[in-house]
Amino acid sequence: MPTNAAAASATPAAVKKKPNYANLHEAVKAGDVEQLASMCLHWLLWHGADITALAIRDWTAAHFAAIRGHDACMQALVMNGVNLTAQDDRGCTPSHLAAAHGQSYTLQTILRSGMDANVSDKNDWQPVHYAAFHGRLGCLQLLIRWGATINDVDNNGNLPAHLAAMEGHLHCFKFLVSKMASVSHTLKARNDHGETPKDLAQRFYKDNIVQYIDSVEHERDHPEEQENLAFPAHVAAFKGDLVMLRRLVESGVININERDEKGSTLMHKAAGQGHISCLQWLIETGADCDITNEAGETPKDVAKR
Numbered sequence: 001m002p003t004n005a006a007a008a009s010a011t012p013a014a015v016k017k018k019p020n021y022a023n024l025h026e027a028v029k030a031g032d033v034e035q036l037a038s039m040c041l042h043w044l045l046w047h048g049a050d051i052t053a054l055a056i057r058d059w060t061a062a063h064f065a066a067i068r069g070h071d072a073c074m075q076a077l078v079m080n081g082v083n084l085t086a087q088d089d090r091g092c093t094p095s096h097l098a099a100a101h102g103q104s105y106t107l108q109t110i111l112r113s114g115m116d117a118n119v120s121d122k123n124d125w126q127p128v129h130y131a132a133f134h135g136r137l138g139c140l141q142l143l144i145r146w147g148a149t150i151n152d153v154d155n156n157g158n159l160p161a162h163l164a165a166m167e168g169h170l171h172c173f174k175f176l177v178s179k180m181a182s183v184s185h186t187l188k189a190r191n192d193h194g195e196t197p198k199d200l201a202q203r204f205y206k207d208n209i210v211q212y213i214d215s216v217e218h219e220r221d222h223p224e225e226q227e228n229l230a231f232p233a234h235v236a237a238f239k240g241d242l243v244m245l246r247r248l249v250e251s252g253v254i255n256i257n258e259r260d261e262k263g264s265t266l267m268h269k270a271a272g273q274g275h276i277s278c279l280q281w282l283i284e285t286g287a288d289c290d291i292t293n294e295a296g297e298t299p300k301d302v303a304k305r
Helices: 004-010 025-030 033-037 040-046 061-068 071-079 094-100 104-112 127-134 137-145 160-167 170-179 183-188 197-203 207-217 232-239 242-250 266-273 276-285 299-304
Strands: none
Touching: 061 071, 061 094, 061 104, 071 104, 094 104, 094 127, 094 137, 104 137, 127 137, 127 160, 127 170, 137 170, 160 170, 160 197, 160 207, 170 183, 170 207, 183 197, 183 207, 197 207, 232 242, 232 266, 242 276, 266 276, 266 299
């Protein structure tokens, strides 16, 4: 029988040096997907770590995972019963923060768990308001597909369209206008201060919004007639337009792993057309090569086909 010393020496280093977390915040912030996907998260939960414990700004582990876009962490938290309705000091749930930071893949995990897409914070901002204000087109598209409404106003009477106009997020504004029941009503909608989206765009010097609204009002560029309005980055990847693709991704308008209505990512689009320069840049920037579309195909499968 081995002595205690011999047994200790035979113990793997990973076992001897167990993580000493009181809660999951540090593990989630680190985003060590490989470790969490194996035993780390289960070890923490088994040893009583609190997945609902509040940290800075009243953020739970799920809030941190949403901000960082650590989808594997979020999936593990959801599987272990994390409270996705928990609010921080502003009333934000993880879905609000995922939308604000453009983490559409993690946001989709949250929505799939059954979270209400129209939950409000203390200012009556829903996730769509955050996506519109921060110019997160991919999250905006995802939220609407999951039942989010775009005609609800915040506590100042602002529609998501007002917020997109205020910040000059043209792609988001176009998309919102195209999805509203009445284009004219949307452009003329006034907040509690009597301002239309155009008024806000003029006040904050967002000339791109003003010019677009002018063109719509004069029927020169009606949004319903625009081709491929909803997924500009996918169009750029499909056409091999690396300059436009980089601009949309680096500005945060589109998440690099954003999916279109058929589940295809930018990698799928570029791979299908053989645009090597776009593929190289996407891979170097961190695109996920293993995401499958609705047909179950990875970008490599699409390239072969």
